[in-house]
Amino acid sequence: MDKLLGIIFHFIGGFASGSFYMPFKKVKGWHWESYWIVGGLFSWLIVPPLAAWLTIPGFADIIRNTPGSVIGYTIMFGVLWGVGGLTYGLGVRYLGMSLGNSVVLGFCSAFGALVPSIYYNFVSTPGKTTFNDMLTTHWGQLVLSGIIVCLLGIYICGRAGMLKEKELSAEEQKKSVADFSLTKGLTVAIISGILSACFNFGIEAGKPMADVANNLWKAAHPTEAGNFLYQNNVTYVVLLWGGLATNFIWCMLLNARNKTFGDYTNRQTPLTTNYLFSALAGTTWFLQFFFYGMGESRLGNGASSWIVHMAFIILIANMWGIVLKEWKGVSRKTRITITVGIFTIILSVLLVGLGNSMKPITPKF
Numbered sequence: 602m603d604k605l606l607g608i609i610f611h612f613i614g615g616f617a618s619g620s621f622y623m624p625f626k627k628v629k630g631w632h633w634e635s636y637w638i639v640g641g642l643f644s645w646l647i648v649p650p651l652a653a654w655l656t657i658p659g660f661a662d663i664i665r666n667t668p669g670s671v672i673g674y675t676i677m678f679g680v681l682w683g684v685g686g687l688t689y690g691l692g693v694r695y696l697g698m699s700l701g702n703s704v705v706l707g708f709c710s711a712f713g714a715l716v717p718s719i720y721y722n723f724v725s726t727p728g729k730t731t732f733n734d735m736l737t738t739h740w741g742q743l744v745l746s747g748i749i750v751c752l753l754g755i756y757i758c759g760r761a762g763m764l765k766e767k768e769l770s771a772e773e774q775k776k777s778v779a780d781f782s783l784t785k786g787l788t789v790a791i792i793s794g795i796l797s798a799c800f801n802f803g804i805e806a807g808k809p810m811a812d813v814a815n816n817l818w819k820a821a822h823p824t825e826a827g828n829f830l831y832q833n834n835v836t837y838v839v840l841l842w843g844g845l846a847t848n849f850i851w852c853m854l855l856n857a858r859n860k861t862f863g864d865y866t867n868r869q870t871p872l873t874t875n876y877l878f879s880a881l882a883g884t885t886w887f888l889q890f891f892f893y894g895m896g897e898s899r900l901g902n903g904a905s906s907w908i909v910h911m912a913f914i915i916l917i918a919n920m921w922g923i924v925l926k927e928w929k930g931v932s933r934k935t936r937i938t939i940t941v942g943i944f945t946i947i948l949s950v951l952l953v954g955l956g957n958s959m960k961p962i963t964p965k966f
């Protein structure tokens with residue numbers, strides 16, 4: 602039952618992530634950097650501590666008593682993820698919900714599974730998997746094969762984007778994706794996919810905080826089985842400080858360069874609804890990780906949980922791509938190409954998840 606609940610929670614989180622950009626499309630008269638940072642203030646500053654306060658008594662004391670090194674590494678990964686999150690927004694802006702999410706999340710899944718093992722190949726750490734381990738074990742070879750399939754799927758999706766660019770006029774492209782640009786979109790999507798994997802690394806870096814929350818909950822509920830459903834909420838507070846810093850600095854720079862600070866007070870735009878839709882987008886974005894934490898606590902195996910989460914986001918984002926008619930007007934060949942690319946990425950995600958689920962559990966002494 603725990604495994605089933607974990608999958609359901611990951612689906613809800615994936616739905617939130619795949620859908621959060623939709624309210625931004627209702628914002629009128631604001632530039633991208635303005636509505637992105639307003640939504641971000643809710644995603645990274647307002648909602649996370651509120652969620653922690655509602656679910657973890659004394660969460661601030663847990664953070665206050667955590668070693669500085671844990672806080673530092675968690676924020677560092679948050680900053681790196683922040684660049685990924687920032688370029689994610691640009692990737693969706695330039696490529697659309699369907700193609701943008703497929704490329705970003707494909708890379709995110711692949712690098713999230715691969716980078717830690719390469720790191721531990723050079724920095725030997727007991728209980729951690731090295732790249733050599735992956736090359737010489739059945740489960741590791743399955744993960745590596747999934748990464749190769751993922752790169753193939755990304756190539757196919759990129760090919761579909763090139764076909765779309767050739768078949769549709771600039772005017773037709775902008776009917777479905779207002780700022781469509783294949784070159785810009787693929788560039789930022791690749792950067793985003795690589796750096797977005799740092800969120801998963803940040804969760805691992807901040808695990809001591811989640812462990813404290815989990816232990817306190819178990820002490821208060823000795824008859825309860827399993828782990829604390831909301832233990833990761835305290836980690837998110839610190840991790841998202843790093844993401845906020847990156848995005849806030851960049852958006853302020855864009856506001857200054859583009860002279861768009863006036864967006865926030867421009868009465869010629871629907872200010873109330875713009876703020877409301879931006880806040881809704883930001884809150885929906887955070888819900889993905891609220892439910893991710895719940896799913897991970899039930900499903901276990903952080904890497905496999907991450908992969909399942911990514912798979913659901915890709916499915917939901919492409920559903921919205923269909924609703925928004927992002928591939929309207931393209932040839933049958935292009936529609937088949939993007940469909941094959943999407944399912945190839947989903948296959949790769951499942952292969953990586955299956956491989957990680959087969960990984961032997963290192964006993965704790």
